Amino acid sequence: MKIKDFGVEQWMNEYETKAKYNLGETCVSSFSINSLCKTAGVDEKKFADKLVNRRLTYGAIEGSIPLKEQITRLYQNLTSSEIVTEHGAIGANNLVLNTVIEPGDEVIAVTPTYQQLQSIPEAIGATVKLLPLKRENNYLPDADQLRSLITSRTKLIVINNPDNPTGSLMSKEGLMTIINIAKSVNAYILCDEVYRHLVQNDEYSPSVIDLYDKGISTSSFSKVFSLAGIRLGWIATHDKQLMRDLLSHRDYATISCGQLDEMVGTLALEHQDAILKRNRIIIRKNLAILEEWVKKEPHISWLKPKAGTTTLLHYDFDIPSAEFCDQLMKEYHTLLVPGSCFGIEHSVRIGYAFEAENLKKGLEQVSKFIKGLN
Structure with missing residues (x-):
């Protein structure tokens, strides 16, 4: 490819x-690990003992239950069975795109954004239509332009909220506009949410899966939780068939994430x-x-x-x-x-x-x- x-x-x-x-x-x-324990108010020696005494087997194939239970706290109305861990958000996005997209499919992706979200569908053989985020529109998707791009063949809309590189943030109302357009053709929405929660106020920042049953959220520990070195991310979706398909594809590339990584991630989310x-x-x-x-x-x-x-x-x-x-x-x-x-x-x-x-x-x-x- x-x-x-x-x-x-x-x-x-x-x-x-x-x-x-x-x-x-x-x-x-x-x-x-030292500064994480201090921020969390956790005894560093006790946590280190847990790390060094953990047997390094594969661990939980779909992600440890304690970790996934902590991830659910980042969303509304999500269960641990609706989450699967991956090797960072880059692995999560890759798995979603390679599971959902087939040659000949139609994908709409915002631009500018993380290039992976555009180039992988294109390499798979999808028709990728770009939805420009313009400065004069505060780098937010233009609903009328999206409507002009979408067709009955559109399988997936790809957004990034908050957006990299612009730092724009879609409101709940803005997300609902995109969702309603997606619903008109029964399309999935993949939202890369690796910067979600890093906002300039303390209000809850909604996820696409809080609002849409065909929404797919990807995220990781790298940006928001300052733990890029554990290379751990996840996919969250309410769609049961999609989750089965994701797990089937994942067997070929991931098997499981690292036990030590998941221990550190669980500690972080327990003190999120x-x-x-x-x-x-x-x-x-x-x-x-x-x-x-x-x-x-x-x-x-x-x-x-x-x-x-x-x-x-x-x-x-x-x-x-x-x-x-x-x-x-x-x-x-x-x-x-x-x-x-x-x-x-x-x-x-x-x-x-x-x-x-x-x-x-x-x-x-x-x-x-x-x-x-x-």
Whole structure:
């Protein structure tokens, strides 16, 4: 199967380990086991004893029950049997797309978004129609444009909420509009929700599966729970036949997730309120830092993000984004992701969820670079 090069991942692979200031990071400041236990208020030694004494068998094939029971707390009216674990959200998305989509199917996917959500259906042989998220519409799906794209052949609508890279957030009403359009042709909706809960207020952020029986939610521990290193994610769906199909396909690629990973994930979700409180403080503090920086840079504009850990910064220089980011890296050892990785030129994606001092120092380097372009 031929597939396009994965732009953002290849860019990160090339530059991430070389950067002194990684402003491309998308995860909230990552935990160690020690710092996770401290945030959770758990005795580190007791938890370490559990880890080192666990026999490393395959474990629960479809995901440990304690873990899945904790995941249900992130949704409304969900049972543990409606969840299956995967190797990160990237594994979850891959499994859903390869299970649902067949050659000749029609898929509608928002853009910009995580490229996987567009390129895998295309590689499978589906007709992929792109639904542009436009700045003038706050990077939210345009319902009229979606209606113009959808047909009786549309099998799946793919959205990303909150959106990567823009940080836009669909409301419950916005989600219901998309759902009602999907219902008109009995289409599934896959919503990549890896940034869900990282919001600028404390209100509950609805999932697509809270609202639609053919909704599919994918998520992970990487962004919201600061545990990218455990490589653990999940799929949630109310559709029983779809779950059977997912499990059948999963046998060929996954078997099970790691027992130690699931132990760490369970611990995190048992104390999810403490972790969410910590991580929301980080993103809100850092977004304020970024906002002040944008105000002082006349060549930079943006649409302030509503949620997540990333946003797009637009610049007014006549230089392609890949060249902009490459020069920045070479001259100031500072990493940003070119907007061209998401199909939006003269922009860069920045992450703002890591340590505040690193964000400030990295932005200082970007300012020096911009000054040199004048």
